[in-house]
Amino acid sequence: MNGELLWQPTPERAARTAMADFRRFIAERTNQVFGDTAALHRWSVDQPDAFWNAIWDYFDVIGHKGETVLADGTQMPGARFFPEARLNFAENLLARRGQGGEDALVFIAEDKVADRWSWSRLVSEVSRLQQAFAASGVGPGDRVAAYLPNMPIAIAAMLAATSLGAVWCSASPDFGPRGVLDRFGQIEPKLLITVDAYWYAGKKNPLGDRLAEIVAALPSVGKVVVADLCGDAATVAANLPNGTTLEAYIAPFEAGEPTFERLPFDHPVYILFSSGTTGVPKCIVHRAGGVLLQHLKEHALHADVHAGDRLFYFTTLGWMMWNWLASGLATGATLLLYDGSPFHPGPAVLFDYAEKERMTHFGTSAKYIDAVKKAGLTPHQTHDLSRLRAMMSTGSPLVAESFDFVYRSIGPDLHLASISGGTDIVSCFVLGDPTQPVRRGEIQGPGLGLSVEVWTEDGKRAPTGEKGELVCTKPFTAMPLQFWNDPGDVKYRGAYFERFEGVWCHGDFAELTESGGFIIHGRSDATLNPGGVRIGTAEIYAQVEKIPDIMECIAIGQDFDGDVRVVLFVRMRDGAAFTPEIEKRIRQEVRSGASPRHVPARIVPVADIPRTRSGKIVELAVRDIVHGRPVRNQEALANPEALDLFRDIPELAS
Secondary structure: OOOOEEEOOOHHHHHOOHHHHHHHHHHHHHOOOOOOHHHHHHHHHHOHHHHHHHHHHHOOOOEEOOOOOEEOOOOOOOOEEOOOOEEOHHHHHOOOOOOOOOEEEEEEEOOOEEEEEEHHHHHHHHHHHHHHHHHOOOOOOOEEEEEOOOOHHHHHHHHHHHHOOOEEEEEOOOOOHHHHHHHHHHHOOOEEEEEOEEEEOOEEEEOHHHHHHHHHOOOOOOEEEEEOOOOOHHHHHHOOOOEEEHHHHHOOOOOOOOOOOOEEOOOEEEEEEOOOOOOOOOEEEEEHHHHHHHHHHHHHHHOOOOOOOEEEEOOOOOOHHHHHHHHHHHHOOEEEEEEOOOOOOOOOHHHHHHHHOOOOEEEEEHHHHHHHHHOOOOHHHHOOOOOOOEEEEEOOOOOHHHHHHHHHHHOOOOEEEEOEEEOOOOEEEEEOOOOOOEEOOOEOEEOOOOOEEEEOOOOOEOOOOOEEEEEEOOOOOOOOOEEOOOHHHHHHHHHHOOOEOOEEEEEEEEEEOOOOOEEEEEEHHHOEOHHHOOEOHHHHHHHHOOOOOEEEEEEEEEEEOOEEEEEEEEEEOOOOOOOHHHHHHHHHHHHHHOOHHHOOOEEEEOOOOOEEOOOOEOHHHHHHHHOOOOOOOHHHEOOHHHHHHHOOOHHHOO
C-alpha cells in the first residue's frame, strides 16, 4: 500500500520548479516526452552519458568539458566521467554570485554573535585568503584542514583552498584532540585554520589547550591561523607554534578578483571522514567535478533552490551536510549559518531565525523534528513562516508520525523531503521531488542519474514492499575517488563492492513502495535478526517514540541462547519514571504498530544514549559494549561516557 497523501504541489507550483524546467530542457534535446520525474529518471539511468552531459550544459558549468562524457562506463568502480574536462570547484560555486540578492552569508552563534556577509565581502575574503594560502605554499593536492564552527570564514576558507586546487577537510570544534588527530593525522595537512573558542548552550568553550595538543601532534602543519569568535584569537595564536591570527595572516594582501586553478574532473576537492565506531575513521576522497554536478542537481532540481532563496541546514563542519550546504552558493542562494545548540536560548531559536531571515529551505535532522514535537512547539501558529517552501530531514529515518507533525504544526504547504545518502557520496541516493506528492513515511524517490534498487540477500530485486539492501547498480559521478592511503583500493572496494560484485552497497536497509518511493528502515549492519528474520531498528523506534514519557531509545540484537534477541534501551523524559505500566505500553505499541516479532525481549531504562557528533545514535557501539567487545574510535562520539551505562547489565544476563 502507498502511504497517505499529505501534500501535493499545485500544477502552477510544479510548473515553476527547476525540475519541470529541466524536464522540458531534456525533451527538447531528445525529442522525447517525459510525463513525470519517474520517466525522466528511467532515461537518466539508461543514458548516463546523455544525462550527465545535459546536467553540465543546463547549469552552464564553467570549464572545458571535453569530448568524452563517460569512459569505461560498465566498470563499477572504474568508470570515469568527463575524463578530458578541466574545471575549478570554487569558480563554479561563485558563478552566480549576487544574482538573487545582496546577502551571501548570514550567521548567528546562539545569542552571542551575529554577522552578515555580502557577496562582494565573500569574494574579497576569498581573494585575500587565497593569496595568503598561496604565500604559505599551499597548492594543488595539498590539504587544508579546518577546526571551525559553522561560521562565514569556514565557507570563505574552503573556497580559497579549492580555488587553488587544495583539498579541504574539516572537523567540528566539539571534537576532542584524539578525534581531530584520528582524522587530520592521517592526511598530513599543510595548514590548519581554527578559532579561539566557540559557544554552545550559552557556554564559552575555549580551544587553546586543545589546539596546543593537536598542533604538537601534526608536524606537517606549517601555519596555524586562528580566527576570532570570542575575542581571544591573539592570545591563542601567540601560544601556538607557527600561530597567527586570521587578521594578521591576510593583512598584507589586497582584495581583488580571485583566480581559479582549473584541474581535472577527478581532482580531489574534499576528504570526508566516516563517523563509525570501529577503528580510525575512513578518509574518503571526493572528486571536484563529481561533487559539483551532484550538488547542482540536488539543490536545483530535487530541492528547488533558486537564486535569491535563503537556504539553511542545521549542521557542523564535522558532518557532510555542511559540504552539501556550502554548494548552495552555486545556485545563487543565500546561506543561513547557525552554530551552537538548536535549543538555546530557547527551543524555538531556529524558527525565530527562519522568521527573521525569511528562510525558504529549512534543513535539519529527524531527531530535531522529534525534539521539537516533544517540546510542544507549534511554529505554524507562533511564527511567520510564509516564505518557507521546503523542509528537509536526514541523519536517521523520518518516521510517519513526524511527517504528521510537520504538516500539522510547522506548515501545511511545505515540500517535506526526507533524504538519505551519506558521507560516502557527500550527497543523496534517495530524496525529494518538488513536482510530486509527499506520502506519509516515504522518501519520494531516487536521485536522477542514480540506478537505485532494493535487493534481497541473494542479489535479486526485492519485491515491492519487501525490505532489503539499498544498492546502486550503475556508476555515478559522486562515487568517491578513493580512500586516503589505500593501496590498490582494497578498503574502498571492501566498503562498497564486496557484498555484491560490481554493485554499490553501503549498508542501508530499505523498502521500495508501490508509489515508487522509499522507506529507510535503518542500517543493515545494525539490523536486528531474531529467528533469522531481519528487522530494521527504525520500525521499533517509530512505535516507542510515540509514548510521551520516553525521550529516546536504542535497540540492539543481543546474542543469546543460540539466537538473537531484541533488547531495547529507553531514556525517560525528565521527571518521568520507568514503570511496569510504561514497559507494558511499549510492548503493546510495538506489537500493534510493527509486529509481534519486533517486541523486545528485554526493555532496560538508561540515563543516556551514546551518539555521534552529528547526532546519530550508535547501535553498533552499544551492541559491542553489551557483548563485552572493545569500542574503538570513541572520539567519534559526542558523549562516550554514556557507553559505561551499558556494561554488565544484570537484566541481560538471563
